[in-house]
Amino acid sequence: MDAIALLGGPKEQWPIDIKKKLLKAKEKNHLIFTSDRGSLFLLEMGIIPDIAVGDFDSLTASELNLIENKVKDIRYSHPVKNLTDSELLFRTALEDYHISHLKIYGATGGRLDHMLVNILTFVNFPLSEYCNNIEFIDIQNKIKLFNPGVYDLYEKNDYNYLGIGNLTQIENLSIKGAKYYLSNYCSKFPKMFSSNEFLENKKITISLELGIVIVIYCKDIDKFSNLS
Amino acid sequence: MDAIALLGGPKEQWPIDIKKKLLKAKEKNHLIFTSDRGSLFLLEMGIIPDIAVGDFDSLTASELNLIENKVKDIRYSHPVKNLTDSELLFRTALEDYHISHLKIYGATGGRLDHMLVNILTFVNFPLSEYCNNIEFIDIQNKIKLFNPGVYDLYEKNDYNYLGIGNLTQIENLSIKGAKYYLSNYCSKFPKMFSSNEFLENKKITISLELGIVIVIYCKDIDKFSNLS
Numbered sequence: 001m002d003a004i005a006l007l008g009g010p011k012e013q014w015p016i017d018i019k020k021k022l023l024k025a026k027e028k029n030h031l032i033f034t035s036d037r038g039s040l041f042l043l044e045m046g047i048i049p050d051i052a053v054g055d056f057d058s059l060t061a062s063e064l065n066l067i068e069n070k071v072k073d074i075r076y077s078h079p080v081k082n083l084t085d086s087e088l089l090f091r092t093a094l095e096d097y098h099i100s101h102l103k104i105y106g107a108t109g110g111r112l113d114h115m116l117v118n119i120l121t122f123v124n125f126p127l128s129e130y131c132n133n134i135e136f137i138d139i140q141n142k143i144k145l146f147n148p149g150v151y152d153l154y155e156k157n158d159y160n161y162l163g164i165g166n167l168t169q170i171e172n173l174s175i176k177g178a179k180y181y182l183s184n185y186c187s188k189f190p191k192m193f194s195s196n197e198f199l200e201n202k203k204i205t206i207s208l209e210l211g212i213v214i215v216i217y218c219k220d221i222d223k224f225s226n227l228s
Numbered sequence: 229m230d231a232i233a234l235l236g237g238p239k240e241q242w243p244i245d246i247k248k249k250l251l252k253a254k255e256k257n258h259l260i261f262t263s264d265r266g267s268l269f270l271l272e273m274g275i276i277p278d279i280a281v282g283d284f285d286s287l288t289a290s291e292l293n294l295i296e297n298k299v300k301d302i303r304y305s306h307p308v309k310n311l312t313d314s315e316l317l318f319r320t321a322l323e324d325y326h327i328s329h330l331k332i333y334g335a336t337g338g339r340l341d342h343m344l345v346n347i348l349t350f351v352n353f354p355l356s357e358y359c360n361n362i363e364f365i366d367i368q369n370k371i372k373l374f375n376p377g378v379y380d381l382y383e384k385n386d387y388n389y390l391g392i393g394n395l396t397q398i399e400n401l402s403i404k405g406a407k408y409y410l411s412n413y414c415s416k417f418p419k420m421f422s423s424n425e426f427l428e429n430k431k432i433t434i435s436l437e438l439g440i441v442i443v444i445y446c447k448d449i450d451k452f453s454n455l456s
Binding site: 012084108109110111112113114116117120121123124128138140141143161162163165167168169187188189190191192194195214216218219220221 | 337356447
Protein backbone atom coordinates (compact mmCIF):
# COMPACT_ATOMS: atom_id res chain seq x y z
CA MET A 1 0.00 0.00 0.00
CA ASP A 2 1.14 3.54 -0.76
CA ALA A 3 1.17 6.31 1.81
CA ILE A 4 2.26 9.88 2.42
CA ALA A 5 4.01 11.22 5.51
CA LEU A 6 4.12 14.90 6.40
CA LEU A 7 6.77 15.77 8.99
CA GLY A 8 7.18 19.12 10.75
CA GLY A 9 9.89 20.69 8.55
CA PRO A 10 9.48 24.24 7.21
CA LYS A 11 6.63 24.82 4.75
CA GLU A 12 8.98 26.79 2.47
CA GLN A 13 10.61 23.48 1.53
CA TRP A 14 7.42 21.65 0.64
CA PRO A 15 6.53 21.14 -3.04
CA ILE A 16 4.27 23.97 -4.18
CA ASP A 17 1.43 21.59 -5.12
CA ILE A 18 1.52 19.57 -1.90
CA LYS A 19 -2.19 20.09 -1.13
CA LYS A 20 -3.11 18.72 -4.55
CA LYS A 21 -0.84 15.71 -3.97
CA LEU A 22 -2.43 15.05 -0.57
CA LEU A 23 -5.99 15.32 -1.90
CA LYS A 24 -5.14 12.98 -4.76
CA ALA A 25 -3.68 10.49 -2.29
CA LYS A 26 -6.87 10.69 -0.21
CA GLU A 27 -8.95 9.98 -3.32
CA LYS A 28 -6.91 6.84 -3.92
CA ASN A 29 -7.36 5.79 -0.27
CA HIS A 30 -3.65 6.07 0.42
CA LEU A 31 -2.96 6.55 4.12
CA ILE A 32 -1.68 9.87 5.42
CA PHE A 33 0.77 9.81 8.32
CA THR A 34 1.96 12.87 10.16
CA SER A 35 4.13 13.77 13.12
CA ASP A 36 3.78 16.54 15.67
CA ARG A 37 3.19 19.95 14.03
CA GLY A 38 2.50 18.25 10.71
CA SER A 39 -0.93 17.29 12.12
CA LEU A 40 -1.94 20.92 12.44
CA PHE A 41 -0.51 21.84 9.05
CA LEU A 42 -2.77 19.16 7.57
CA LEU A 43 -5.88 20.26 9.47
CA GLU A 44 -5.23 23.84 8.29
CA MET A 45 -5.37 22.49 4.74
CA GLY A 46 -8.65 20.73 5.57
CA ILE A 47 -7.05 17.29 5.41
CA ILE A 48 -7.51 14.81 8.24
CA PRO A 49 -4.50 12.53 8.66
CA ASP A 50 -5.10 8.84 9.27
CA ILE A 51 -2.24 8.38 11.72
CA ALA A 52 -0.64 11.10 13.90
CA VAL A 53 2.59 10.42 15.79
CA GLY A 54 4.43 12.55 18.31
CA ASP A 55 4.75 13.96 21.77
CA PHE A 56 2.79 16.98 20.52
CA ASP A 57 4.81 19.13 22.92
CA SER A 58 4.76 22.11 20.56
CA LEU A 59 0.95 22.20 20.39
CA THR A 60 -1.40 24.06 22.71
CA ALA A 61 -4.03 22.11 24.67
CA SER A 62 -6.78 23.21 22.27
CA GLU A 63 -4.70 22.24 19.24
CA LEU A 64 -4.04 18.81 20.75
CA ASN A 65 -7.74 18.51 21.53
CA LEU A 66 -8.51 19.16 17.87
CA ILE A 67 -6.10 16.40 16.79
CA GLU A 68 -7.53 13.97 19.32
CA ASN A 69 -11.08 14.57 18.08
CA LYS A 70 -10.24 14.18 14.41
CA VAL A 71 -7.51 11.57 14.02
CA LYS A 72 -8.32 7.87 14.38
CA ASP A 73 -4.89 6.45 15.23
CA ILE A 74 -2.67 8.56 17.51
CA ARG A 75 0.68 7.24 18.70
CA TYR A 76 2.02 9.19 21.66
CA SER A 77 5.76 9.40 22.08
CA HIS A 78 7.51 10.75 25.16
CA PRO A 79 9.44 14.03 25.19
CA VAL A 80 12.43 12.17 26.69
CA LYS A 81 12.83 9.21 24.41
CA ASN A 82 15.06 7.03 22.34
CA LEU A 83 13.07 7.40 19.13
CA THR A 84 12.41 10.77 17.55
CA ASP A 85 8.86 11.48 16.39
CA SER A 86 9.85 10.91 12.79
CA GLU A 87 11.50 7.56 13.59
CA LEU A 88 8.34 6.46 15.42
CA LEU A 89 6.29 7.53 12.39
CA PHE A 90 8.52 5.60 9.98
CA ARG A 91 8.37 2.44 12.12
CA THR A 92 4.59 2.72 12.49
CA ALA A 93 4.16 3.11 8.73
CA LEU A 94 6.62 0.46 7.59
CA GLU A 95 6.42 -2.15 10.37
CA ASP A 96 2.80 -1.86 11.59
CA TYR A 97 1.00 -0.73 8.44
CA HIS A 98 3.36 -2.53 5.99
CA ILE A 99 3.45 0.49 3.65
CA SER A 100 5.30 -0.48 0.46
CA HIS A 101 5.95 3.07 -0.82
CA LEU A 102 6.11 5.99 1.58
CA LYS A 103 6.48 9.52 0.18
CA ILE A 104 7.90 11.74 2.92
CA TYR A 105 7.42 15.54 2.91
CA GLY A 106 8.62 18.07 5.49
CA ALA A 107 11.81 16.13 6.22
CA THR A 108 14.30 18.69 4.92
CA GLY A 109 15.29 22.30 5.55
CA GLY A 110 15.27 24.08 8.88
CA ARG A 111 17.14 22.32 11.64
CA LEU A 112 19.76 20.08 10.07
CA ASP A 113 19.89 17.72 13.05
CA HIS A 114 16.28 16.83 12.21
CA MET A 115 17.06 16.39 8.53
CA LEU A 116 19.99 14.09 9.23
CA VAL A 117 17.95 12.01 11.68
CA ASN A 118 15.29 11.58 9.03
CA ILE A 119 17.71 10.35 6.40
CA LEU A 120 20.27 8.46 8.49
CA THR A 121 17.64 6.49 10.38
CA PHE A 122 17.28 4.50 7.15
CA VAL A 123 20.91 3.36 7.15
CA ASN A 124 20.55 1.89 10.64
CA PHE A 125 18.77 -1.16 12.06
CA PRO A 126 15.84 -1.81 11.87
CA LEU A 127 14.74 0.70 9.21
CA SER A 128 17.62 0.02 6.80
CA GLU A 129 15.62 -3.02 5.70
CA TYR A 130 12.97 -0.64 4.34
CA CYS A 131 15.23 1.95 2.71
CA ASN A 132 14.07 1.01 -0.82
CA ASN A 133 10.44 1.68 0.21
CA ILE A 134 10.70 5.37 0.96
CA GLU A 135 11.23 8.65 -0.87
CA PHE A 136 11.93 12.10 0.59
CA ILE A 137 10.45 14.95 -1.45
CA ASP A 138 10.90 18.70 -1.07
CA ILE A 139 10.56 21.75 -3.29
CA GLN A 140 13.62 20.93 -5.40
CA ASN A 141 14.87 17.48 -4.40
CA LYS A 142 13.65 13.89 -4.55
CA ILE A 143 15.75 11.53 -2.49
CA LYS A 144 15.77 7.76 -2.82
CA LEU A 145 17.91 5.18 -1.01
CA PHE A 146 19.00 1.81 -2.36
CA ASN A 147 20.20 -1.42 -0.77
CA PRO A 148 22.60 -3.66 -2.75
CA GLY A 149 21.27 -4.57 -6.19
CA VAL A 150 20.92 -3.27 -9.73
CA TYR A 151 18.54 -0.38 -10.39
CA ASP A 152 17.40 1.57 -13.45
CA LEU A 153 16.79 5.27 -12.90
CA TYR A 154 14.64 7.23 -15.33
CA GLU A 155 14.60 10.94 -16.10
CA LYS A 156 12.00 13.03 -14.25
CA ASN A 157 10.50 16.27 -15.61
CA ASP A 158 12.35 19.44 -14.53
CA TYR A 159 14.93 17.54 -12.50
CA ASN A 160 18.03 18.29 -14.53
CA TYR A 161 20.65 17.04 -12.10
CA LEU A 162 21.30 13.85 -10.23
CA GLY A 163 23.45 13.40 -7.15
CA ILE A 164 24.54 9.82 -6.49
CA GLY A 165 26.51 8.90 -3.41
CA ASN A 166 27.06 6.43 -0.63
CA LEU A 167 25.91 6.99 2.95
CA THR A 168 27.86 4.03 4.32
CA GLN A 169 30.90 1.95 3.47
CA ILE A 170 30.36 0.90 -0.15
CA GLU A 171 31.56 -1.89 -2.40
CA ASN A 172 31.47 -1.86 -6.20
CA LEU A 173 29.20 1.10 -6.83
CA SER A 174 28.84 1.54 -10.59
CA ILE A 175 26.98 4.21 -12.55
CA LYS A 176 26.24 3.42 -16.21
CA GLY A 177 24.57 5.46 -18.95
CA ALA A 178 25.11 8.82 -17.21
CA LYS A 179 27.15 11.87 -18.22
CA TYR A 180 29.65 10.92 -15.50
CA TYR A 181 30.08 7.19 -15.05
CA LEU A 182 31.67 5.27 -12.22
CA SER A 183 33.05 1.71 -12.16
CA ASN A 184 33.25 -0.47 -9.09
CA TYR A 185 33.84 2.37 -6.63
CA CYS A 186 34.76 1.11 -3.17
CA SER A 187 35.22 3.25 -0.08
CA LYS A 188 34.90 3.17 3.68
CA PHE A 189 33.64 6.75 3.71
CA PRO A 190 30.35 8.39 2.65
CA LYS A 191 30.68 10.54 -0.47
CA MET A 192 28.39 12.43 -2.85
CA PHE A 193 28.97 12.67 -6.61
CA SER A 194 26.89 15.71 -7.55
CA SER A 195 25.52 17.26 -10.74
CA ASN A 196 25.35 14.11 -12.83
CA GLU A 197 23.00 14.16 -15.83
CA PHE A 198 20.92 11.84 -17.97
CA LEU A 199 22.01 11.32 -21.57
CA GLU A 200 19.82 10.85 -24.65
CA ASN A 201 18.51 7.42 -23.71
CA LYS A 202 17.18 8.92 -20.46
CA LYS A 203 18.12 5.89 -18.36
CA ILE A 204 20.92 5.48 -15.83
CA THR A 205 21.74 2.13 -14.26
CA ILE A 206 23.35 1.95 -10.84
CA SER A 207 24.58 -1.12 -9.05
CA LEU A 208 26.21 -1.84 -5.70
CA GLU A 209 27.25 -4.94 -3.81
CA LEU A 210 27.46 -3.62 -0.24
CA GLY A 211 26.20 -0.50 1.52
CA ILE A 212 23.45 2.03 0.97
CA VAL A 213 23.35 4.46 -1.94
CA ILE A 214 21.56 7.80 -1.95
CA VAL A 215 20.18 9.18 -5.21
CA ILE A 216 19.00 12.79 -5.28
CA TYR A 217 17.04 14.13 -8.24
CA CYS A 218 17.62 17.90 -8.11
CA LYS A 219 16.32 20.96 -9.88
CA ASP A 220 17.40 24.56 -9.73
CA ILE A 221 14.68 26.97 -8.72
CA ASP A 222 14.39 30.30 -10.54
CA LYS A 223 14.70 32.48 -7.50
CA PHE A 224 17.89 30.68 -6.54
CA SER A 225 19.47 30.26 -9.94
CA ASN A 226 19.25 33.90 -11.01
CA LEU A 227 20.80 36.81 -9.25
CA SER A 228 18.28 39.41 -10.25
CA MET B 229 44.84 32.65 9.72
CA ASP B 230 41.05 32.96 9.77
CA ALA B 231 38.95 33.23 6.63
CA ILE B 232 35.41 33.24 5.36
CA ALA B 233 34.05 31.32 2.38
CA LEU B 234 30.80 32.20 0.63
CA LEU B 235 29.45 29.44 -1.60
CA GLY B 236 26.55 29.71 -4.03
CA GLY B 237 23.72 28.30 -1.87
CA PRO B 238 20.41 30.17 -1.51
CA LYS B 239 20.53 33.55 0.21
CA GLU B 240 17.47 32.62 2.30
CA GLN B 241 19.74 30.28 4.27
CA TRP B 242 22.46 32.82 5.04
CA PRO B 243 22.62 34.35 8.51
CA ILE B 244 20.66 37.63 8.54
CA ASP B 245 23.73 39.67 9.53
CA ILE B 246 26.10 38.14 6.96
CA LYS B 247 27.14 41.50 5.50
CA LYS B 248 28.16 42.73 8.95
CA LYS B 249 30.15 39.53 9.49
CA LEU B 250 31.91 39.93 6.14
CA LEU B 251 32.78 43.58 6.75
CA LYS B 252 34.09 42.74 10.20
CA ALA B 253 36.25 40.00 8.70
CA LYS B 254 37.60 42.46 6.11
CA GLU B 255 38.53 44.91 8.92
CA LYS B 256 40.53 42.16 10.61
CA ASN B 257 42.26 41.34 7.31
CA HIS B 258 40.74 37.87 7.21
CA LEU B 259 40.66 36.49 3.68
CA ILE B 260 37.38 36.09 1.82
CA PHE B 261 37.00 33.11 -0.52
CA THR B 262 34.09 32.58 -2.82
CA SER B 263 32.94 30.18 -5.50
CA ASP B 264 30.98 30.75 -8.68
CA ARG B 265 27.82 32.82 -8.06
CA GLY B 266 29.08 33.72 -4.58
CA SER B 267 31.46 36.19 -6.28
CA LEU B 268 28.57 38.22 -7.65
CA PHE B 269 26.62 38.05 -4.40
CA LEU B 270 29.66 39.61 -2.70
CA LEU B 271 30.15 42.33 -5.32
CA GLU B 272 26.44 43.18 -4.96
CA MET B 273 27.13 43.76 -1.26
CA GLY B 274 30.11 45.96 -2.18
CA ILE B 275 32.60 43.42 -0.90
CA ILE B 276 35.52 42.33 -3.06
CA PRO B 277 36.55 38.73 -2.40
CA ASP B 278 40.26 37.92 -2.18
CA ILE B 279 40.02 34.57 -3.93
CA ALA B 280 37.32 33.47 -6.40
CA VAL B 281 37.03 29.83 -7.50
CA GLY B 282 34.86 28.24 -10.13
CA ASP B 283 34.03 27.54 -13.72
CA PHE B 284 31.78 30.63 -13.60
CA ASP B 285 29.49 28.90 -16.06
CA SER B 286 26.39 30.49 -14.56
CA LEU B 287 27.70 34.04 -15.07
CA THR B 288 27.23 36.24 -18.12
CA ALA B 289 30.32 37.52 -19.95
CA SER B 290 29.95 40.97 -18.40
CA GLU B 291 29.56 39.52 -14.93
CA LEU B 292 32.69 37.42 -15.42
CA ASN B 293 34.49 40.51 -16.70
CA LEU B 294 33.55 42.31 -13.50
CA ILE B 295 34.98 39.48 -11.39
CA GLU B 296 38.18 39.38 -13.45
CA ASN B 297 38.73 43.11 -13.00
CA LYS B 298 38.16 43.13 -9.25
CA VAL B 299 39.47 39.87 -7.78
CA LYS B 300 43.22 39.29 -7.37
CA ASP B 301 43.36 35.50 -7.23
CA ILE B 302 41.02 33.61 -9.55
CA ARG B 303 41.13 29.82 -9.80
CA TYR B 304 39.39 28.50 -12.88
CA SER B 305 37.87 25.07 -12.73
CA HIS B 306 36.52 23.13 -15.68
CA PRO B 307 32.81 22.42 -16.20
CA VAL B 308 33.65 18.73 -16.66
CA LYS B 309 35.82 17.96 -13.68
CA ASN B 310 36.64 15.71 -10.79
CA LEU B 311 36.48 18.44 -8.17
CA THR B 312 33.37 20.53 -7.58
CA ASP B 313 33.84 24.29 -7.25
CA SER B 314 33.39 24.10 -3.51
CA GLU B 315 35.98 21.31 -3.18
CA LEU B 316 38.45 23.38 -5.18
CA LEU B 317 37.73 26.34 -2.91
CA PHE B 318 38.25 24.26 0.24
CA ARG B 319 41.57 22.85 -1.05
CA THR B 320 42.78 26.29 -2.11
CA ALA B 321 41.93 27.74 1.32
CA LEU B 322 43.25 24.91 3.47
CA GLU B 323 46.18 23.56 1.42
CA ASP B 324 47.46 26.66 -0.41
CA TYR B 325 46.57 29.45 2.02
CA HIS B 326 46.91 27.31 5.19
CA ILE B 327 43.72 28.75 6.69
CA SER B 328 43.38 27.55 10.28
CA HIS B 329 39.70 28.42 10.73
CA LEU B 330 37.37 28.65 7.76
CA LYS B 331 33.78 29.79 8.29
CA ILE B 332 31.68 28.57 5.38
CA TYR B 333 28.40 30.24 4.38
CA GLY B 334 26.08 29.36 1.49
CA ALA B 335 26.78 25.62 1.80
CA THR B 336 23.30 24.51 2.84
CA GLY B 337 19.74 24.61 1.52
CA GLY B 338 18.67 24.40 -2.09
CA ARG B 339 20.05 21.44 -3.98
CA LEU B 340 20.84 18.70 -1.50
CA ASP B 341 23.46 17.08 -3.74
CA HIS B 342 25.48 20.29 -3.33
CA MET B 343 24.98 20.34 0.42
CA LEU B 344 26.11 16.74 0.82
CA VAL B 345 29.18 17.32 -1.37
CA ASN B 346 30.11 20.26 0.84
CA ILE B 347 29.88 18.30 4.06
CA LEU B 348 31.02 14.83 2.95
CA THR B 349 34.12 16.12 1.18
CA PHE B 350 35.52 16.59 4.70
CA VAL B 351 35.20 12.92 5.58
CA ASN B 352 37.27 11.90 2.54
CA PHE B 353 40.95 12.18 1.64
CA PRO B 354 42.62 14.69 1.51
CA LEU B 355 40.28 17.17 3.23
CA SER B 356 39.42 14.91 6.19
CA GLU B 357 42.76 16.02 7.64
CA TYR B 358 41.33 19.54 7.91
CA CYS B 359 37.85 18.72 9.21
CA ASN B 360 38.54 20.33 12.60
CA ASN B 361 39.46 23.61 10.84
CA ILE B 362 36.12 24.39 9.29
CA GLU B 363 32.63 25.43 10.31
CA PHE B 364 29.46 25.57 8.19
CA ILE B 365 27.06 28.34 9.19
CA ASP B 366 23.54 29.07 8.00
CA ILE B 367 20.51 30.93 9.31
CA GLN B 368 19.76 28.39 12.03
CA ASN B 369 22.61 25.87 12.13
CA LYS B 370 26.32 25.85 12.96
CA ILE B 371 28.04 22.65 11.92
CA LYS B 372 31.41 21.47 13.16
CA LEU B 373 33.27 18.23 12.43
CA PHE B 374 35.73 16.46 14.73
CA ASN B 375 38.50 13.93 14.21
CA PRO B 376 39.30 11.49 17.04
CA GLY B 377 40.07 13.25 20.32
CA VAL B 378 38.40 14.87 23.34
CA TYR B 379 36.54 18.14 22.86
CA ASP B 380 34.68 20.57 25.12
CA LEU B 381 31.61 22.20 23.57
CA TYR B 382 30.22 25.39 25.04
CA GLU B 383 26.72 26.84 24.86
CA LYS B 384 26.07 29.44 22.16
CA ASN B 385 23.46 32.19 22.41
CA ASP B 386 20.06 31.27 20.92
CA TYR B 387 21.19 27.82 19.86
CA ASN B 388 18.99 25.72 22.15
CA TYR B 389 19.58 22.33 20.58
CA LEU B 390 22.55 20.24 19.69
CA GLY B 391 22.69 17.38 17.21
CA ILE B 392 25.65 15.05 17.64
CA GLY B 393 26.27 12.19 15.26
CA ASN B 394 28.80 10.20 13.29
CA LEU B 395 29.32 10.53 9.55
CA THR B 396 31.54 7.45 9.30
CA GLN B 397 32.15 4.22 11.13
CA ILE B 398 32.70 5.26 14.76
CA GLU B 399 34.44 3.80 17.79
CA ASN B 400 33.79 4.83 21.39
CA LEU B 401 31.82 8.02 20.89
CA SER B 402 30.91 9.42 24.31
CA ILE B 403 28.84 12.48 25.21
CA LYS B 404 29.20 13.78 28.77
CA GLY B 405 27.53 16.66 30.61
CA ALA B 406 24.55 16.83 28.21
CA LYS B 407 20.83 16.21 28.78
CA TYR B 408 21.22 12.96 26.83
CA TYR B 409 24.55 11.20 27.41
CA LEU B 410 26.19 8.46 25.43
CA SER B 411 28.92 6.03 26.48
CA ASN B 412 31.36 4.38 24.10
CA TYR B 413 28.96 4.15 21.17
CA CYS B 414 30.36 2.06 18.32
CA SER B 415 28.76 1.58 14.91
CA LYS B 416 29.58 0.92 11.30
CA PHE B 417 26.78 3.24 10.18
CA PRO B 418 26.32 7.02 10.24
CA LYS B 419 23.72 8.20 12.74
CA MET B 420 22.44 11.49 14.17
CA PHE B 421 21.37 11.95 17.79
CA SER B 422 19.23 15.07 17.60
CA SER B 423 17.78 17.62 20.03
CA ASN B 424 20.37 17.26 22.79
CA GLU B 425 20.70 20.16 25.23
CA PHE B 426 23.24 21.84 27.49
CA LEU B 427 22.68 21.53 31.25
CA GLU B 428 23.41 24.14 33.92
CA ASN B 429 27.20 23.97 33.65
CA LYS B 430 26.87 24.88 29.96
CA LYS B 431 29.63 22.52 28.85
CA ILE B 432 29.38 19.22 27.01
CA THR B 433 32.40 16.99 26.47
CA ILE B 434 32.53 14.64 23.53
CA SER B 435 35.20 12.06 22.77
CA LEU B 436 35.81 9.50 20.03
CA GLU B 437 38.58 7.08 19.14
CA LEU B 438 37.88 6.45 15.46
CA GLY B 439 35.80 8.19 12.81
CA ILE B 440 34.42 11.67 12.24
CA VAL B 441 31.76 13.25 14.42
CA ILE B 442 29.37 15.99 13.29
CA VAL B 443 28.08 18.50 15.85
CA ILE B 444 25.20 20.78 14.82
CA TYR B 445 24.21 23.73 16.99
CA CYS B 446 20.57 24.40 16.04
CA LYS B 447 17.98 27.02 16.74
CA ASP B 448 14.30 27.17 15.92
CA ILE B 449 13.30 30.20 13.89
CA ASP B 450 10.04 31.99 14.76
CA LYS B 451 8.50 31.66 11.33
CA PHE B 452 9.16 27.94 11.38
CA SER B 453 8.35 27.19 15.01
CA ASN B 454 4.92 28.87 15.10
CA LEU B 455 1.98 28.00 12.97
CA SER B 456 0.42 31.46 12.85
